[in-house]
Structures are given as structure tokens and as C-alpha cells.
Amino acid sequence: MTEQQLRELLEEVQSGASDIDGALQRMRHMPFEDLGFAKLDHHRALRHGIPEVVFGLGKTAEHVIGIAGKLLERGNGNVLITRSNPAMAERVMQELPGGEHFPMSGAIRYWRDRAVTGKGKIAVVCAGTSDIPVAEEAQITAEAMGNEVDCIHDVGVAGIHRLISHSERLTTARVVVVCAGMEGALPSAVGGMVSVPVIAVPTSVGYGASFNGLAALLGMLNSCASNVTVVNIDNGFGAGYVASLINRL
Amino acid sequence: MTEQQLRELLEEVQSGASDIDGALQRMRHMPFEDLGFAKLDHHRALRHGIPEVVFGLGKTAEHVIGIAGKLLERGNGNVLITRSNPAMAERVMQELPGGEHFPMSGAIRYWRDRAVTGKGKIAVVCAGTSDIPVAEEAQITAEAMGNEVDCIHDVGVAGIHRLISHSERLTTARVVVVCAGMEGALPSAVGGMVSVPVIAVPTSVGYGASFNGLAALLGMLNSCASNVTVVNIDNGFGAGYVASLINRL
Amino acid sequence: MTEQQLRELLEEVQSGASDIDGALQRMRHMPFEDLGFAKLDHHRALRHGIPEVVFGLGKTAEHVIGIAGKLLERGNGNVLITRSNPAMAERVMQELPGGEHFPMSGAIRYWRDRAVTGKGKIAVVCAGTSDIPVAEEAQITAEAMGNEVDCIHDVGVAGIHRLISHSERLTTARVVVVCAGMEGALPSAVGGMVSVPVIAVPTSVGYGASFNGLAALLGMLNSCASNVTVVNIDNGFGAGYVASLINRL
Amino acid sequence: MTEQQLRELLEEVQSGASDIDGALQRMRHMPFEDLGFAKLDHHRALRHGIPEVVFGLGKTAEHVIGIAGKLLERGNGNVLITRSNPAMAERVMQELPGGEHFPMSGAIRYWRDRAVTGKGKIAVVCAGTSDIPVAEEAQITAEAMGNEVDCIHDVGVAGIHRLISHSERLTTARVVVVCAGMEGALPSAVGGMVSVPVIAVPTSVGYGASFNGLAALLGMLNSCASNVTVVNIDNGFGAGYVASLINRL
Amino acid sequence: MTEQQLRELLEEVQSGASDIDGALQRMRHMPFEDLGFAKLDHHRALRHGIPEVVFGLGKTAEHVIGIAGKLLERGNGNVLITRSNPAMAERVMQELPGGEHFPMSGAIRYWRDRAVTGKGKIAVVCAGTSDIPVAEEAQITAEAMGNEVDCIHDVGVAGIHRLISHSERLTTARVVVVCAGMEGALPSAVGGMVSVPVIAVPTSVGYGASFNGLAALLGMLNSCASNVTVVNIDNGFGAGYVASLINRL
Amino acid sequence: MTEQQLRELLEEVQSGASDIDGALQRMRHMPFEDLGFAKLDHHRALRHGIPEVVFGLGKTAEHVIGIAGKLLERGNGNVLITRSNPAMAERVMQELPGGEHFPMSGAIRYWRDRAVTGKGKIAVVCAGTSDIPVAEEAQITAEAMGNEVDCIHDVGVAGIHRLISHSERLTTARVVVVCAGMEGALPSAVGGMVSVPVIAVPTSVGYGASFNGLAALLGMLNSCASNVTVVNIDNGFGAGYVASLINRL
């Protein structure tokens, strides 16, 4: 039941075309959320600047092309495909031209709106070169959501002097995303250097007792820096998304 | 080496009282961070409004009283003691009068600065009455950091209509903290209702296969809502802290 | 907004005391679920025969007495307190007389409605004497929900002949609850003997590699009998509850 | 020893062709269960309407074709092959014509008896499009067991309004199967909306800390809704099977 | 249905007092296992020399005294109570005089039959003094089952020369039980020294990453010696029991 | 130092060609075990009838052929290759003719000594057809070690009557090996039916919460039958080996 339908129902009551018991009866059987237009409108406004996203992992190329094609036709926001594999990416780039393909993370981005709406800069930091794919996903997401992103790569905890040399870039960011595998210690170190929220992304980089990112995840959840929150292993998209939400505030 | 000491060294160079090789030699042996006054000043400004915190868990009452006593003498920010047990709390309240004691969470708060500096409202939601101690810790922390907090208690996922009845309160918050044990599903539901960052706190509430909060933790890390980040199990303080940082932006 | 309030609003529209835009505006700000009277009524009917339950674990005696006291004043359904400890039980029995106390499971039951509404018999089986507390919780719950319960205790998988000697009792039940710790094998054996749903409850009975019920839980989830579903470790209440729902169908 | 053989033995005793000690001696060495004709007959009646099932995972195509071929020749119940891979499915469809192939779940179904014997409707709900294969397995199983199935796809907890819009379909089902990966929160939400048994199926959908369905499994076991029971990860067949057993009651 | 009852039924058939259909009908409703006298007799013979055992862990002293009292009255085999705590042991020793109490393991043993029936010697080896309680439980069990036991204590893998100094005692045993906590390496070393079965008992001795015996358990399951099998953590009773079964062969 | 060398040294002492200090000095630097001829002889006798085994998993075909070739040339005991993959098996069968290849388990066996030396029969039981490869490995090993093996396949706990129908075969075995995946319940049921040692082999058969055999492993370790010991997941070889050692006693 849209607002229009509810209005018509009330008009029938007003005009006497419907009695109150009948109106109540019909309202009783309306799906609840159809009355939720206020909330939906509210959402639509809030969602302004948020890209449409297709999560490619585990989908077929056809499926992804179908969904992304409709999104590109319909709206005018940016469209982001994440976690495509090379074969999928090749087909997507052919059938839906105009995208940027980022092979490391598998992301494909279609720009529709390049306005920078974030209030400050988002720093995306990663510990080693192997963490770059996850950091790239965070970066691409944050950019597609209207943010300036400053990428600081390859600054591990075992080379503290390299980390400190970036302190100015870090302290001028409004939010910091930190991607790290292995022991996952970088968010704590960065968290101690800045006074803004740090979003930690454990990566599945490592071997043996890294248990595919579990060691990094536990490390980050136990961070001794109070300004650190954590997202799922390898979830660069989620980190970039939340960082963008914060940077809009 | 303080700024003063560095200034004096430069003056010696300027006056010829020290030659350049000698000055370099002395600088070579200075602890690095002593040159870091700029950063520290910067930090001090940023830290304005952040309370001093004493983590009580695993400390003796004497130790906590000693630390908190010094903090109360020295500064003029709010002071927060978290995770005191009843015996510790009783002694602290006697020896350091003027505090508010919150028995459920074990927090003790000393107000020194009641200015509300947060730009909006922080909502703190919890799933069941057993999650209230953790939610209370988040609330107390956020208040001590200058925020207005709106507490919404006992709105589990199995009673969706109760959750939806609070949608207005939720959608008007600038950040939302959600505390839940057992299956930890509430942050996803709340995350789908709001367009702002949601900080999820798994609680150790539950039994059996809740594994002391592990089930809730994993649930939250795998949230299908993209605006959810997670802190450690029972870490109400951390959630309140990050929510406050976000609400200052 | 109750049905009454909605009716009044429609009457105002009908009478012209309220215009349509104003009515829409007021409906927009109503909590959604208040429109849900149909569903709630529906629920109320369905909930007929379901006891009010207070989960005692982790609550204070005062808290439990307060909640249970109100439930006993207000309604006329059976009231069940689960997982009380001995001290709590003693106080509850004093302050809220009329209850039955079951020391093994810690349950306390107040009968208000002894009608047997379940369509058949529920069998509650347990593997060893140490599993009886959990089985008792299931039994008490199912009885309080209007079922006849047949308890078959101490029939482990290592004594198959004992199990088979109860095959007639098992095959005449309409639902079977099976509680087992250690290797959790009993539900599979029972599941192969009956053609009705089997609800398996892993118990935390065991030591060493039972890991507080994890071994039994995993065993039950991997049951080779297709008619087995599983609830949380030690969750006798949940098993009795679902068994009762099934037995009402 | 069949009933016939036992009858003959008794006739020998009656006729004096066998003395009692000899008869006892022969009975002593009979396999126990051969005396179980009563139970087996009983079972046969109860099993009416239960399809023959071949679990394809880890078997060769030849093996599956052999088993399924015999089942198709012999009986007149429906035959279901689950978890075939594409190559196996292709060969099965060629050599055993007449089946329906469901590529998403890998199920192949041979209809022999389309009678609808379930007393009500079974709802099969899934959280995301990636959960559809598991939901499909549940649906196909329940249909093959004589049930009308109502499929409600793609209603996650992070979009509560979508879930609520299906409340009428949910509340009119006699049993509900809910499939969800990631945080596994949907069964709790559905469980709070209905008053019938909910069978939760964790799916292995997700990545990182989903640990191949473990997060969803733990979430469901810790559900705050009391009407939820759980089957193994990805076990759509088991959920459809138990739902059908319940719907026959 | 006992043998006697079955005999009477056959006599009625023989005499014509019962017709065959009636007899079949009555047999149909007999509990299956009652026909199992052959098997039970067989068992009784095999069980000769196996003590009656009461597992004390988690039982009340009353319960243990009740069970053990009946066993002592009834049979003439040895009676063993395992895992009593000190308070329970004190009461048992008072109320059921004549037992030997072993405080380290909590075992209490009542001798009724001191015949040594084991064909050879059982060696019980333990790695450190902290493993002695578990080794003691194995020893007491094996002795009560009619075996000569040779105890070799405190021979860890880190002191190989001590272990080798016992090689003669080890190689003359017919079965070896090895109890070890921490890394659980001793069974492999012993397994390489002997040519008979080695039963490994992981103990919960250790701290930190021993995870209450899990490290030892995993170590033993992965033993590079092919003659090692494993029982549950701290299950000295089970090891002594199986060693005794082997030593009877 | 071989026995010969030690003899020569003593002869030098006897003849005066070496003084005692010099002899002691030389003995001091001898590798210890070289004095171990007694023990090695002892071992050799004990090892009579034990086949030479090459564990194929993770080795190259060349490596396996090299080792097995030498074993076949050198000794006259049976030779067993376990866990070959199809490609390796093909090459082994070509280059080392005369072997039996068992494709399900990947074992290859070369008979050199077909004497049956085991004192009784070893039963090898498995729960489902998918467990047969592991059971086959146990069977082949036990046969190669001189045992008569009775294989009982496909008797799961959910079909107890099938299991009981084999009770005579089970109770006449001297040792029983039981292989089961999924919930791993079969060893407990078998353990309750026999009075001899039961060696349980968890198999990695299953999916989801079977966690590649962990569920079965934990179930078996927690068996309520006292005569059960456990080997590593899928370790059919180890089970057959220990069963053979027991059957030689």
C-alpha cells in the first residue's frame, strides 16, 4: 500500500464511499511496511551518494551482468561490482562497457557521480603488499561514495619508523581504515597515533597459524587502542562503506 | 628532549657554543619521540573531552584508588573506572567520594565537565535485560565523553514489532551502539533500519553453544548489513568510546 | 496506536474533523506495529496454552520474584521459572507459594490450567542419569504446555537392548525429545526407530573432549537419521517447547 | 526370520513335529530383528509417502544410477537424488529418463505419486539469493513428500520491512523452514513472527569469519526464539524432511 | 518375556491352549530383547572378572553410596568407585567399610575377588608426577580386573635416558598404558620401544596452550607410532579397562 | 657398533691389545643404540609377521616405487603401500608387478607370506558405504598381518535392527574395528554388544558441522562404552595394525 493508496482509502472514508469497519478491515490486511513511506523516503534521502553494489563472489557472470545492467539503466548513482574473478571481469567489461577494472581486488566500478561529498579525507593503510587487494577494495568503495582517499601501503608494525614517517598523513585523516593480515597488529599502532575512528580489516594473508585471517581478527578485536572497531576478514568493502558513512557526518 | 632543550641546542649552535658535529652527535642520541612535541600538542587538543579511564578488571582496589586518585587531583576531565567488583566499588566510593556507582556494569564515574559536545544523539540498544550491564557501560562512557545518549532496552530480533516501534528514535541517532548476546542478530536488524554507523558489541550472555559470546561475535562479524563494525565481547566501553569519536566529527 | 485509536482517527476523517493530509501525517508518525492488531490478536489466540516463562539463570532472586509475581497476578496461564539455583528457589517458594520445585533442573512450576491439549504423547528420553536434569526441564515444560509426557530414562547407545525394549513406548509417541551428553549418539538410534520428529538436546554431561557438550552437539547435527533436529546445549526448555508446538498441530 | 517362518515354527510345535526345547533353541539363534515384523509393518505404514532418497555427494555417477535405477524399478514412491554435480546429473538424466533436474541444488526428482498429503502449507524462507540452493533442496524434498510449499526468497534481517511484508504468508504456514548463511539471524526473526515450529538451516554462504557456516550455525543454536530447532549446515534435505513429518501430524 | 514365559507360550501352542495366531499376536507385543537370553547369558560369561563400576563425578555422595551398596550386597565381583571428591570419599568409607581409598585419583576399591586372570603384565607409564592421578586410576582398574600392573612413573620425553632405562620393564609388558599431559609425546616414544598395543591417555595437566588436555590429545592421535590408540582426556579408567580386556585375550 | 665390533673390543681387552681405560674411552664415544643388539633382535622376533608399509600420501610415485622396490627385493614379508592416488597406483602396478590394487582406499598389497597367525577373527564394521575406503584399509592391513577379517558394511546406528542382526558375527570376533563418519556413534553401539576391545576410526565422511571428521572423532572419544579406543581420522591402517597386534596376543 503506497501513500497514494492510503490517501485514496481515507478519501473514501471521508466521502462515505467506505465505512470505517470496512476501512479498518482493509488496513488490517495491508502489508505493514507499505505504511512505511515516511521511513522509506527518509532512507532514500539518506542513501543519496551511496553506490549500488553487486557482490560478485559465488555468482555467475550472467547473474552479475544482469543485475548490474539493470542498476546502470535505472539509476544515476555509481555502481560497484566487488569480488569478480578474472573471467567474470572480462565478460562484464565487454558487455557493460565504461567500467574501471581493478584486477587485484576484482572490483569493477562505473562512475556516474564524481561529486566529493565526504567532509574530510579517509586514510586507507595496509601492512604489507599482500594486503593491497583488500585495501584497494576499501579505497574504491570510499571513492565511489564520494570521498577523497589517501592510501598508505606497506607500513608494518615491524618497521615502526616507516609508520611514524606517515604520522602527518594519518593525523589529518577524518577516518582511518587499516588492513593487515598475519598478527593484525597495525590497527593498534595506528589507533595510538590518531584520535579518530579506526576501522580494522583483518586479511586472510599469512600461513600456518594465521588460520586464514583468524589470528589477525582476534588480534584486532583485542586491540589495546580504544578507537578500533573491526569488520569481517577481507571485508574491504564494509570498511570503506562505514568509513564513508562516518565521513558524511 | 623537550622543545626547550632543542631550542637551547640550536641557540648553542647559533652562538657557536656548540659546533655542528657535536650538535648532530647529541641529536643522534636523543630519544626519537622527544622531538615529537608537535604531534603531542596536536594530540592534547584532540583529546579534549576524552575522560581518563581506569580499567578495574584484574586490578586491586588499592591500585585503582591510587591511579584514580591521581587523575582526580591532576586534571579537570571526567574520570571513569570500569569493571569494578562490588568490594572494590565500595572502597573506591569511600576513599574517593563524589562518584556515581553503577552496580550492573561496575562502572564508577566522576563528573568534572558536563558539557555536551557531541553533535548528535547516540542510541544505545540492547537485545535483552541481561545485556543491560554492557549497554550501561557504553552509555556511561558516551555520556562522560559529552554525548546525549538514548537507551533502548530489551528489543530482540524475535520481537521485531518492538524493534520497529523504536524506528524513529533509531533513525534520529547519529551513531548507534547495539549490544546483544546469544545469536547476536540485533545489529543486522538495526543496521538495516538506519543509515548511520552501527557499532556492535557481542555480549557473553547465553549458555551452551554461545561459547561465552563467540556465537554473537561471529554473527556480528558476518552481518549482512554493511554499516556494522564490531568490538570485543562485552566491550561496552570501547563501543561508547568509538561512538563518541564519531559523534564529535 | 490501538485499533480504537485508529478507529477514532478514521471517524474524524469521516466526520470532517480531520482532513486527509493531517490524518496521513499522524499515521506517518505512528509506531508501525501498533497497526498490527490483526496479527497480535492472531498471536494471542495461537499463544493460548503457552505458559509464561522466566529464565532464572543469571538473574537475582528479587528480579525473578518480581517478574513471576506479576505474571501470576495478571494472567491465568501456567507460569514456569527455569534454571533457578537452590537459594533462589527457596526464596521463590516462600514468597510465591503454590509452586512445584524440581531441584534437579532448578525449575519451579505454577499450575493454572491443567487441560491436556496436546494431540498425542511426547516421549522424553535420556541417555544417562546425569542427563536427567535436562530431560526434566523438557518434561516440565511440555506438561505445562498441556501435554502428556512419557519419560524413558537411562537408555544409552552402549546398551542397545535396553533401548529396544522401549520401542513400543517410543513408536507410540507423536514427538520424541532425546537428551544425551558424551557422544550424543542416542538421537540417531531413536531416530531410526521412530517415524516422527526427534528433537535432540545435547547436554554438557561428560569430561575432557566432551568440551562441555560440544561433542554431543556436533554428533547430533551430523545425525545419520533424517528426522532429527537439534537445540542448544542443555536447552531442555526449548526442546519441550518445540515438541509441544508440534503436538498441538 | 519372517512372520511366515515363525508361523511355521509354531505350527511344528502345535503339530508335535518340533518339541519345545528344539523350538526355543532355534529361536535363540534367530537374528533378533527378524522377529520385528510388527514394528516393520508399522514402519511401512508410517513410511507411506516418504520418498526414496539417494545422497549423491561423494558417490560416482554409476553408483547413483545403479541405486536409483533399482528404486525406480521396485517401488512406486517418489525418488529423489540430492547433491549431484553437473556431470553426474547429465548422466543420470540420460540413463534414467523422466526426472526433473534442479541445477542450483543438484537435486533430481522422479515423481511417482503426486498426492498432497501434508495437512497444511510449509513455508521455505531464505535470507539471500546465495541461500536459494539450500532452500530449493528443502522445497523439493517437502514437495516430494506430499506437501504444498510456499517459497519466500531473499528476505534478510537487514531489510526487516521486506520480511514483515510476508507476515501473512508466514503466519499461515503450518511449519517454516528458514535457510540463512552469514550471521544466521533470520530464524530468530521469523520465529518471533510465527507460532509454529521453525526449522533453521545454516548455509555455508559467507566468507572470512563465517567459517563455512559455523557462524550461522552457532547463531541459530543460540536463537532467542524458543520455537527454533536446527539441522546441519546446508542440510536442506533434512529440514524439508522433518518439516514434512511435522506436517503429516 | 523371559525364557520361562516363552516356554510357557510354546507349551500352550503345543497343548492347543493357544492357537498360532494368538501366539503370534502375543509375541508381536513382547519387548524384543526379552528374547535375548542367549545373548545375555553369553555376555554374563564374558563379563566374568569385570568389576562393577560407579562413576562418582557429578553424583551426590548419597547416590554413590546407594548404588555401590547394592552392588556390594548383590554380587561377588570387585566394586570400584571412581572420581570421588574428598567429602564423598569420607562418607563412602564410613558407610561402606572395607574399601581402599586412593586420594590422588579419588578412586575407592572393594576387593571381592583377588584372582589374577590377566595373561601377562600391564605396564602403566606416566610422564610427570602430575599425571600420577590418572595413571593411578588406570592401575587400580586393571588390578581390580585381575591383572598384575607395573607402574613406571615420571619418565618424560625430555629425559629420554630415564625412559630407556625402563626398556626391559616396558618390553616385557603385554599391554602398555601411557598417561601424559602437556605435549603428549610419551606414547609415541614408548610405542617405538615396544611391539604390543599402547593405550594413550591424554591428561589435562598443563596450562596455557595445553587447553586442558587438547594439545596432548591431538598429539597422541597423530602419533607416528602405529601401535597407539587413544582414550578421552583423563580417562584412566577406560585405559585400564581396555588394557585388561586385551590382557584377557 | 655392532655386536661384532663390541666382541672385537672385548677380545682386545682380553688379549691385552687394549687397556681398560682405552676400551672405556672408545665405548664412551660409541653411539648408544649400537649396543642395542639384544633389543633389536628381540624386536625382529616380535616384528615377525608385520608387513613393511609405505605411506603414499604426499610422496611422488618415483619415491614410493623406489622404497617399495627395495623392500620387495630385500625381505620376505608382505609389503603394503597405502594412500596411493590413481596415477601413482598405475605406475606402481606397472613397475612393481604382482601387487593387488584396491582403488577405493588406494592401497596396493604384495603378498609374500599368507600364513594366518592371528589367534581369532577381526571384525571390521563400517557405518555407511562412504566409510568403506577406510574400512578397506583396515581390512587389507589386518589381512597382510596374518589375520582372518570379517567385514560388516553399512550398519549405521539409525538402523539398529541391521546392526543387531550381525550380533553373532560381532560377538565371535576377537577384536572389532569400527569405522564411522558423521556423528561417529557406531563404536558405542558395537562396544555395548561385544566384550572385546573396539578400535574406533573416525572418518572424514560428512559435510557441514562434521568438520572433516572432527564430530565423529569427538563422539568416539566420549563413547559411553568403556571398551572403545580411538585412532586418528581416516586412519584405517592404524586400526588394522593395532587390531592385529591384539589378535597376536
Add this chain to the structure above:
Amino acid sequence: MTEQQLRELLEEVQSGASDIDGALQRMRHMPFEDLGFAKLDHHRALRHGIPEVVFGLGKTAEHVIGIAGKLLERGNGNVLITRSNPAMAERVMQELPGGEHFPMSGAIRYWRDRAVTGKGKIAVVCAGTSDIPVAEEAQITAEAMGNEVDCIHDVGVAGIHRLISHSERLTTARVVVVCAGMEGALPSAVGGMVSVPVIAVPTSVGYGASFNGLAALLGMLNSCASNVTVVNIDNGFGAGYVASLINRL
């Protein structure tokens, strides 16, 4: 067989009092290690400076006093009791006077030899005040083994500037022990600052997802600094021991 006994045997051979076959026969039955005098002497020299240690955890006060008393009577090396609880410590200090008691770690130390034999300085670093007990155990051990120890407390990764301010103390140590709980990140940071071996000790400090030190343990095992090795959770003794061995080289 001691050296003396072997000498006598050789003398008998030399004198003809024993023939060679008889001598060989007797040597055949000697325990192997009795020939190991060379190795034992060698060990004794190497063990010079290593204190005698009594691990108090899980022992009774009587037991500890007994062992330590003998050690104090017998030798002249330092004696160390670790992990005593307060009651045990009180009794030990009374009955074995002359010890130093360290209440935080529960260690008790008896000095017998204060020679400093370590070639350089051992630094013992800890992340937070709660890690001090473990650090203290490492320090006390290293001191008792003849080392100068430099303790650097409370320098977490989230306060990098504090850590760097100690870089001179760190870089002048010959070995570094680092104790840290929570995320266990400090060893990586320290490891990047020094060029000597770093021994990391995870502590059980933390809560929630620290899982009693597991998070720190995994973090340290995955350290991105190549000079880090790890000991068991809370094993300050082991770290101090190995550091001392290294510092003797």
C-alpha cells in the same frame, strides 16, 4: 651400570675371570643409558649455572617444601619455586627461610650463587601493567641464571612513542623477552627495532575474544618480524630460561 661397574666387567675380561660371551651377555641386559656416563658428565658441566626449579602450580605446599628442601640441602645452585599461591608461599617462607617471595608472579627464589655469567644484558619488556607478573617470572628466572636484566614495563603498541623512547635500552640488550596479552602485537614492534633474538610470551591478560591468551599467542606466531620465537601462554619461566641459554653463548 655405572662406569665403575663397566670397568669391573672389563677387568674381569682382561683377567680371564669372565669370558667374552658372558660379558656380552651381561652387557646385553644392562639398561642402555647406564653406559651414558660421558653424556651425563657433559650435561653436568653444561648445566652449571642453571638453577633447580620447582613448578608449584597444582602441587601441595607439603610437596613443594619437600622437594625444595632437598634441593636446598643437596646442591649449591640457586633454587627457584614458581607459581606458588599465597598460602603455599606463606608456608614455604616459614619452613624454608631465606627465600625472596615475589607475590605478583608467585615466585620464591633462594640465592646460592650470585655470579653474573651472562655475556650481556637481557631486556624484559611488557605491554601493560597486567603483564608484569609474567614479566617478573622471566626476570627472576634470568637473574637466577646469572644475568643482568633490564625491565621495561608498560610500553604498548598503541603508544608507539613510549616504546621508541626505550630504543636505546632495547638495542643494547643481547636478548629481549617481550610479554604481552590482548592482541600480542608488541613482539613484532620490538622485533623490528632490534637485531637480536626476541622471545615472545603471550599472556592470558584480556577478556572476551582474547580467549585466555589465544589471540596473543596466534598474533605472536604470525609475527611479521623474523627474529621472534614464541613460548607457551604465561610461560615467563621458559622465556627467561631460553634467554639465559642464549646469553651464555
Add this chain to the structure above:
Amino acid sequence: MTEQQLRELLEEVQSGASDIDGALQRMRHMPFEDLGFAKLDHHRALRHGIPEVVFGLGKTAEHVIGIAGKLLERGNGNVLITRSNPAMAERVMQELPGGEHFPMSGAIRYWRDRAVTGKGKIAVVCAGTSDIPVAEEAQITAEAMGNEVDCIHDVGVAGIHRLISHSERLTTARVVVVCAGMEGALPSAVGGMVSVPVIAVPTSVGYGASFNGLAALLGMLNSCASNVTVVNIDNGFGAGYVASLINRL
């Protein structure tokens, strides 16, 4: 800021070309670590003899060739590539001639400096032939860092006499690296035989409950030998690296 730049700044201060406030201002904005020349020089000296290492796992051949090529051009230390796969190794060997390729471990080594600088011998021990790749990585690393390495292969705990036969080689090493999979018991046995540091490397060799090296890892962390420290699963490089650091002391 290099030393040169700092010198120039001081010269400007000395000459009056820059005033002190300006100089302070410029120093305030210098990256911290640029002042760190002392530390870097210090490091450079310490790093003498440490090879440049490229970790090949997860990198492309191009990437590895690029990095290694630059290292070979630039410096004059040894260059080590670890964990190359066969395809990568083939390309590296072609494009960067002069390397030694070790196919088992995937290491490629370029000698530039063959000076032996280690003060003693490093022993590298492994338990089984499957552990050799990891042992090889440790050996190659230690050699490239200027050490003599003594490799002792295939000496498992289940063949103690083989281990003891190498006691002289073990006791003459200055550091011992021990690689073992399965139960990981070898480091304890070796640790008890030597008085020097033992670095234990768990390998992922094994199956079933070895959980890819977890069993070995836990075993080693719980070693009863006090001189054992542990590195990550399969981390032969790290073990060789730390052993080399120790052997330089």
C-alpha cells in the same frame, strides 16, 4: 630528512641564515624517522651478513623477479627467494641466472658472500622425510646467513634409538632447529638431550586430527623441555633466521 639535510639546517642556524624559531618549525614537520640515522647506521652494521629475502608465496613471478633483480643489482649480500612454486622457479632461474634452486622447499639462493661468520654449528633436525622441505628452508637460510649447518633427517620420536645415535652431533651444535609434523614431539626429546636453545618448527605434515600442523604446534608450545621456543607452522625460514642470530652472539 637525511643527516645531510639536518647538517645544512644547523649550518643555516650557525650562519644566521635561519633563525631558531624557523629551524624549530621546520624540524617540527620533518618525518620523525628521518632523524633516525644513528639507529639506521646501527642497524646496518648489525644487519651485516643478513641476506635479502623475497617471500615468494602469493606473489607473481614477475613481481618476485622484479624485487630480486633489484636486490641483486644493488647490494652485495646473499639473496634468498623462499616458497617459489615450480613455474615461478623456472622463470626466476632463467631471468636471474646464477641461483641455486631447491625444489623441495621452493627456495632459490644467490650466493654473494660465502664467509662463515656463525660462531658454531647449527643442527637442523627433522622427524620424517615429509618434513625435509621445511628443514631445507631452515638450512638454506642459516647457510646464507654465514653458518655451518649439520642436517639430521628422519629421526622420529618413535625410533628413539636412531635419535640417540646422533647425540654427539646434537650436543656439539650451538643451536638446534627441530622440524616435526604429526604429534610434534621431537623438539621435547631433542631439548632433553642438549643444553642449548632449540627452535621448534611445526610442519603441516599429517592428516585428520593433525589439523594442518595445529597438533604439532600445540605439542611444541607445551613442550616439557624448557629450552624450546616455537615459530609458525612450516616457518623454516624464521627458524633458520633466529638460529643464525643466536649463532652470531
